[in-house]
Amino acid sequence: MDNTFTLDGKSIPYSEGQTIIQAAIAAGEYIPHLCFNPEFKPHGSCKLCTVKANGRQTASCTQQPQPGMVVESDTKELNDERRVLLQMLFVEGNHFCPSCEKSGNCQLQATAYELEMMSPHFDQFFPDRPVDATHSEYLLDFNRCILCSLCVRASRDVDGKNVFALSGRGIKSHLIVNAKSGNLVDTDFSGDDKAAHVCPVGVIIKKRVGFAIPIGRRTFDEHPISATPHPIVKGA
Amino acid sequence: MSASLETAVHPENLRRVVIDPVSRVEGHGKVTILLDDKNKVHQVRLHIVEFRGFEKFIQGRPYWEVPVMVQRLCGICPVSHHLAASKALDHIVGAIHLTPTAEKMRRLMHYGQILQSHALHFFHLSSPDLLFGFDSDMSKRNIIGVAEKHPDTAKRGILLRKFGQEVIRHTAGKRIHGTGAVPGGVNKSLSIAERDELLNDIYQIVSWSRDAVHLVKDMHHQNPELYNSFGSFRANYMSIVGLDGGMDLYHGQLRGRDESGNIIFDGVDYQNYSQLIAEEVKNWSYMKFPYLKSLGTEKGWYRVGPLSRVQNCDFISTPLAEVERRDFAAFSGVMPMHAPLGYHWARMIEMLHAAEMIKELLHDDDIMGDDLMAKGERGNEGVGVIEAPRGTLIHHYRVDENDLVTMCNLIVSTTHNNQAMNEAVRRVAQQYLQGHEVTEGLLNHIEVAIRAFDPCLSCATHALGKMPLQVELLNGAGEQLSTMSRSNNGSICAEV
Numbered sequence: 001m002d003n004t005f006t007l008d009g010k011s012i013p014y015s016e017g018q019t020i021i022q023a024a025i026a027a028g029e030y031i032p033h034l035c036f037n038p039e040f041k042p043h044g045s046c047k048l049c050t051v052k053a054n055g056r057q058t059a060s061c062t063q064q065p066q067p068g069m070v071v072e073s074d075t076k077e078l079n080d081e082r083r084v085l086l087q088m089l090f091v092e093g094n095h096f097c098p099s100c101e102k103s104g105n106c107q108l109q110a111t112a113y114e115l116e117m118m119s120p121h122f123d124q125f126f127p128d129r130p131v132d133a134t135h136s137e138y139l140l141d142f143n144r145c146i147l148c149s150l151c152v153r154a155s156r157d158v159d160g161k162n163v164f165a166l167s168g169r170g171i172k173s174h175l176i177v178n179a180k181s182g183n184l185v186d187t188d189f190s191g192d193d194k195a196a197h198v199c200p201v202g203v204i205i206k207k208r209v210g211f212a213i214p215i216g217r218r219t220f221d222e223h224p225i226s227a228t229p230h231p232i233v234k235g236a
Numbered sequence: 237m238s239a240s241l242e243t244a245v246h247p248e249n250l251r252r253v254v255i256d257p258v259s260r261v262e263g264h265g266k267v268t269i270l271l272d273d274k275n276k277v278h279q280v281r282l283h284i285v286e287f288r289g290f291e292k293f294i295q296g297r298p299y300w301e302v303p304v305m306v307q308r309l310c311g312i313c314p315v316s317h318h319l320a321a322s323k324a325l326d327h328i329v330g331a332i333h334l335t336p337t338a339e340k341m342r343r344l345m346h347y348g349q350i351l352q353s354h355a356l357h358f359f360h361l362s363s364p365d366l367l368f369g370f371d372s373d374m375s376k377r378n379i380i381g382v383a384e385k386h387p388d389t390a391k392r393g394i395l396l397r398k399f400g401q402e403v404i405r406h407t408a409g410k411r412i413h414g415t416g417a418v419p420g421g422v423n424k425s426l427s428i429a430e431r432d433e434l435l436n437d438i439y440q441i442v443s444w445s446r447d448a449v450h451l452v453k454d455m456h457h458q459n460p461e462l463y464n465s466f467g468s469f470r471a472n473y474m475s476i477v478g479l480d481g482g483m484d485l486y487h488g489q490l491r492g493r494d495e496s497g498n499i500i501f502d503g504v505d506y507q508n509y510s511q512l513i514a515e516e517v518k519n520w521s522y523m524k525f526p527y528l529k530s531l532g533t534e535k536g537w538y539r540v541g542p543l544s545r546v547q548n549c550d551f552i553s554t555p556l557a558e559v560e561r562r563d564f565a566a567f568s569g570v571m572p573m574h575a576p577l578g579y580h581w582a583r584m585i586e587m588l589h590a591a592e593m594i595k596e597l598l599h600d601d602d603i604m605g606d607d608l609m610a611k612g613e614r615g616n617e618g619v620g621v622i623e624a625p626r627g628t629l630i631h632h633y634r635v636d637e638n639d640l641v642t643m644c645n646l647i648v649s650t651t652h653n654n655q656a657m658n659e660a661v662r663r664v665a666q667q668y669l670q671g672h673e674v675t676e677g678l679l680n681h682i683e684v685a686i687r688a689f690d691p692c693l694s695c696a697t698h699a700l701g702k703m704p705l706q707v708e709l710l711n712g713a714g715e716q717l718s719t720m721s722r723s724n725n726g727s728i729c730a731e732v
């Protein structure tokens with residue numbers, strides 16, 4: 001770790017092959033992100049982790065640093081743009097935090113608090129997305145999907161099952177499961193799969209848990225997401 | 237007498253006076269009054285103008301989400317919906333008997349809710365009318381006016397409510413829209429620190445609650461003519477009572493009495509409420525009209541809430557409230573009290589009972605236990621009933637084999653009182669408006685009658701897809717070209 005770059009003026013050491021966000025997390029620094037998870041190959045789709053590297057915008061989850069690189073992250077310009085991305089994610093799905101059992105454990109909600117998103121700003125899409133409750137132990141609530149593909153990557157790369165995939169293009173992109181019926185019960189999904197525990201929002205839900213963890217004891221009740229750069233989310 | 241005031245025979249020639257919105261109540265409603273040239277009253281209606289639809293959009297959601305979602309019906313009594321839903325869903329997880337800690341934590345939450353809601357209603361919403369007079373200076377007739385003229389009373393009202401909110405916070409996690417009750421039990425118990433914090437204040441709260449009962453009782457004794465006659469009408473009444481016949485606001489069996497206080501039904505398991513109660517839909521209100529099936533729509537309507545509960549139970553288990561209940565019964569005499577203003581007195585007796593119950597529970601170590609959940613054989617249908625601050629609250633759900641809600645029926649406290657509130661405003665219109673030039677002070681008499689019921693209008697409208705509607709197409713001269721109507725069974729009829 002001889003090389004360093006600066007993140008908002010702080011010197012950050014990095015190893016060969018590390019990306020900017022990996023080095024930042026290793027150094028205890030927070031760069032907002034949703035589709036990035038250090039256990040998986042970067043996907044670069046949510047763009048929340050966009051930083052300015054030597055004056056040029058780039059996704060910090062895919063960009064490797066250069067020696068002496070000047071990286072800006074916590075700036076008004078970038079946070080304003082991140083907030084707009086969050087607002088678009090909120091209106092694109094049906095994110096009803098007040099009655100969502102993931103509230104307090106949700107990275108989307110926690111990131112919105114972190115970036116002081118005060119309203120959705122845009123008109124809500126209110127898409128019609130019925131839940132898939134066919135599996136005896138897990139439920140899929142597609143209303144909350146942000147297309148991060150973490151479940152896709154976990155099922156494919158760790159579980160070796162390919163239970164999940166993203167289908168469609170552009171605004172019609174959506175999460176599907178690998179069964180002719182389209183139902184989770186007809187896949188080989190299991191609660192022991194890595195894919196069952198990586199959803200950063202409230203799509204893949206273990207049934208009959210609900211609000212077992214009281215308010216005040218949920219992951220982001222205790223610390224804001226910036227204080228836990230890659231949190232282990234309770235109930236995930 | 238007042239039934240004839242529901243619909244005027246010839247409304248086209250009458251003058252329309254509208255109170256919109258009715259103020260100092262929860263939610264939005266309006267009153268329309270039709271008068272002729274001599275100010276004779278021909279029609280009076282309390283309309284509920286909000287529309288919600290929770291019964292519909294809860295369908296297709298997982299059942300464990302329901303207690304948290306449906307409480308969003310209301311910001312005043314969310315705890316009541318939270319608990320009624322949890323009680324119904326206990327039957328889905330087979331938790332017919334909760335653990336002692338779970339049952340007592342839920343009761344503690346509920347009595348906190350009764351305390352804060354009753355305090356809010358009496359001190360913030362109704363005391364200005366009672367302390368200053370129904371037609372007093374409108375600019376002073378509010379809680380700010382009370383704070384200026386009666387600062388101790390206003391302060392106590394605020395602190396009583398605050399204490400109730402703190403009880404809710406410690407039991408549900410938040411003052412409003414918490415998550416404490418879950419199907420099968422609760423998700424937390426009290427810590428010693430939380431218990432001690434509440435114990436510090438509870439003795440003062442009990443004392444202030446008793447003073448509040450005396451404040452209203454004195455009003456009745458000082459002016460019995462007004463308090464006994466204002467908007468008074470006779471009605472059946474209903475509530476749950478404990479298995480021993482005592483007041484129990486959290487759990488019990490349904491009991492109904494007729495206008496003379498004779499029991500119509502008793503010991504009814506509320507799982508069978510649908511055999512007892514049906515709901516009528518009228519084309520001028522979003523709120524349904526419940527009635528007892530055995531008596532029909534004309535004679536089967538009834539009243540719920542504090543005035544019903546205090547007179548429906550055989551006794552109150554807590555000593556100070558029981559003394560007050562007996563005083564109340566002695567004042568009303570052989571016949572039950574039917575006067576709407578009696579609601580305030582009964583409400584304060586219940587507030588005292590809630591404070592005493594909180595004190596009892598805070599001295600019970602079970603509220604700090606760690607056995608929070610029970611379960612048993614999975615069911616697919618459940619009814620939960622609780623006595624919410626405003627009256628009997630019914631939640632009914634069916635859940636499919638995939639854990640999704642397929643049916644939801646809510647009969648909310650204020651809905652039970654729909655006909656009763658209409659009766660009250662018609663009586664007041666006849667007593668005070670008939671033949672008089674309408675003034676703001678006289679119209680406030682109508683609102684005083686509505687406020688006595690402490691209606692929560694936002695909770696009470698759920699008839700999605702069943703509402704009878706009529707659409708009229710008129711030409712520029714106001715002549716009717718065609719009409720289209722939908723009946724309450726959903727059939728559509730067009731006339732050209």
